[in-house]
Amino acid sequence: xxxxxxxxxxxxxxxxxxxxxxxxxxxxxxxxxxxxxxxxxxxxxxxxxxxxxxxxxxxxxxxxxxxxxxxxxxxxxxxxxxxxxxxxxxxxxxxxxxxxxxxxxxxxxxxxxxxxxxxxxxxxxxxxxxxxxxxxxxxxxxxxxxxxxxxxxxxxxxxxxxxxxxxxxxxxxxxxxxxxxxxxxxxxxxxxxxxxxxxxxxxxxxxxxxxxxxxxxxxxxxxxxxxxxxxxxxxxxxxxxxxxxxxxxxxxxxxxxxxxxxxxxxxxxxxxxxxxxxxxxxxxxxxxxxxxxxxxxxxxxxxxxxxxxxxxxxxxxxxxxxxxxxxxxxxxxxxxxxxxxxxxxxxxxxxxxxxxxxxxxxxxxxxxxxxxxxxxxxxxxxxxxxxxxxxxxxxxxxxxxxxxxxxxxxxxxxxxxxxxxxxxxxxxxxxxxxxxxxxxxxxxxxxxxxxxxxxxxxxxxxxxxxxxxxxxxxxxxxxxxxxxxxxxxxxxxxxxxxxxxxxxxxxxxxxxxxxxxxxxxxxxxxxxxxxxxxxxxxxxxxxxxxxxxxxxxxxxxxxxxxxxxxxxxxxxxxxxxxxxxxxxxxxxxxxxxxxxxxxxxxxxxxxxxxxxxxxxxxxxxxxxxxxxxxxxxx
Ligand code: AGP
Numbered sequence: 001x002x003x004x005x006x007x008x009x010x011x012x013x014x015x016x017x018x019x020x021x022x023x024x025x026x027x028x029x030x031x032x033x034x035x036x037x038x039x040x041x042x043x044x045x046x047x048x049x050x051x052x053x054x055x056x057x058x059x060x061x062x063x064x065x066x067x068x069x070x071x072x073x074x075x076x077x078x079x080x081x082x083x084x085x086x087x088x089x090x091x092x093x094x095x096x097x098x099x100x101x102x103x104x105x106x107x108x109x110x111x112x113x114x115x116x117x118x119x120x121x122x123x124x125x126x127x128x129x130x131x132x133x134x135x136x137x138x139x140x141x142x143x144x145x146x147x148x149x150x151x152x153x154x155x156x157x158x159x160x161x162x163x164x165x166x167x168x169x170x171x172x173x174x175x176x177x178x179x180x181x182x183x184x185x186x187x188x189x190x191x192x193x194x195x196x197x198x199x200x201x202x203x204x205x206x207x208x209x210x211x212x213x214x215x216x217x218x219x220x221x222x223x224x225x226x227x228x229x230x231x232x233x234x235x236x237x238x239x240x241x242x243x244x245x246x247x248x249x250x251x252x253x254x255x256x257x258x259x260x261x262x263x264x265x266x267x268x269x270x271x272x273x274x275x276x277x278x279x280x281x282x283x284x285x286x287x288x289x290x291x292x293x294x295x296x297x298x299x300x301x302x303x304x305x306x307x308x309x310x311x312x313x314x315x316x317x318x319x320x321x322x323x324x325x326x327x328x329x330x331x332x333x334x335x336x337x338x339x340x341x342x343x344x345x346x347x348x349x350x351x352x353x354x355x356x357x358x359x360x361x362x363x364x365x366x367x368x369x370x371x372x373x374x375x376x377x378x379x380x381x382x383x384x385x386x387x388x389x390x391x392x393x394x395x396x397x398x399x400x401x402x403x404x405x406x407x408x409x410x411x412x413x414x415x416x417x418x419x420x421x422x423x424x425x426x427x428x429x430x431x432x433x434x435x436x437x438x439x440x441x442x443x444x445x446x447x448x449x450x451x452x453x454x455x456x457x458x459x460x461x462x463x464x465x466x467x468x469x470x471x472x473x474x475x476x477x478x479x480x481x482x483x484x485x486x487x488x489x490x491x492x493x494x495x496x497x498x499x500x501x502x503x504x505x506x507x508x509x510x511x512x513x514x515x516x517x518x519x520x521x522x523x524x525x526x527x528x529x530x531x532x533x534x535x536x537x538x539x540x541x542x543x544x545x546x547x548x549x550x551x552x553x554x555x556x557x558x559x560x561x562x563x564x565x566x567x568x569x570x571x572x573x574x575x576x577x578x579x580x581x582x583x584x585x586x587x588x589x590x591x592x593x594x595x596x597x598x599x600x601x602x603x604x605x606x607x608x609x610x611x612x613x614x615x616x617x618x619x620x621x622x623x624x625x626x627x628x629x630x631x632x633x634x
Contacts, residue, residue, distance in 0.1 A: 004208050033077050034050070092104040102177070109135070153181035176188045190226070198212075219250035220253045276429050279433060288465065301414075314362070318365070328438030352376075363397070366400065367401070396412055399417060435600060503553075514609070546560070547575075577589035588605040
């Protein structure tokens, strides 16, 4: 994770760096730091200043206000801790021993222990526990080596040093480097981690993600894997891993939302939960334009050749996106009749299933930057590209909220979920938008594969079209119910969520939302699995939340809930009001809809209950501890 920014140009660097970091804070907020160099002209000698603060960016901003940080070149970092505690000592930028080279990094240097031992044996003293710190020491050593061979103190020398030491680094990284001896040169490098250069007027800003460039640059140059660039006020020199100069035309920066306000909401998470009905309305308008529903069709950006060869589907994703993928798999199998498997991206990468022909591999990721998902797809492309039989060629689809992200550059097909910027770290509206994308894909496959009749498809579409109306009702109602109910959870330590069939992933999602926002231990189980072990956990202190929606598993879920009740667990049911189910101590009512579309509604009480429990406990709902919105490390 972590966000990095780097700037060089004519304006003061510190405010630009802080502004960029503010827009990247979703990538981590354990600590933040900047380093700037004051130019040679002003002080006759380069002077490097570093400011770092533990915790959120506001702490760093106050420090910079108090102590200052001047210069027209600088680098900045917002950290999600991997190696070393989230304290000031481990905050980036990291420096070499003489304080001449400063580096910010996003990624993981996997062989840092070996490199550190080697450097320590040469007398280098380390100041932090991070993996990153080996980099400034290696660069410093390399610069000395180059200078001893007659290289001057200039930008190309710094670039050469970074190129040379990059061959020693294992793992993935995006890094930015400044050197006190070259206050007009900034070097950035990327390997399997995103980095985008923004082109301003006589200035350049480089960042982990495009939102940091909004308001600064209109054109951008996304760096490709293993590229290194030298940025000076005069221009960009871009080199590939073989050291060959690259020429690429910059592209326009589009689709970045500049300002997102909380409006009258206390937290972004609540605002984003409330945005879901309108988002679903827009999705329906976009995908079922006039005449489409009547013809049992959905408007997706793919032609017949996309659907026809597909015999099976594999979905790779993490966290909430994997839960959305599980519901997608249920729909694709049960409605469209296509065998579909779902994998944790982090597991699939190292233990992929045997290659199957004519397989669509779907990566689901709202951010488009999740390292595990990207790595799983890269691995899949690599092993498929080696096959002679064209049936095994890679067929990749990304379901994402960021069409300008790394995943979008990796795949042939993109399904834009169009949820708009989500600020809350806990996914809410992007989860629902991913679900909607799967409903659309399911209809398209069912229609192409003729696995359902037109009447069945039309009925399904009509049900989906009714969802925004129900969503409005459910969001309003459950905001009020959950606000009151949350007080009952003030001493709760364990919550178990039960669901079956298409609502089992909603039980997982409910548990994940509660863990993330409230730090309460929570687990989701398929209701029928409880009796095989987890039931031993139940006692009067454990809260059980059971999703009981009428359908093929309705009675089964009720029986499983009875089993929990018999063990004195406190029982809440997410069920239709009309069902009058006396086994539940409390019912969180949802409209009576078909089982197939029910996850679009049953997830809402889950989101709102988690939100209100966390808000009631006074927690940082939008930026929970230890988390980040975009998980860019393995
Ligand atoms: C969701 O609330 C979580 N913050 C997390 O599980 C997330 O879904 C996961 O990291 C995957 O993110 P992505 O959708 O951006 O790939």
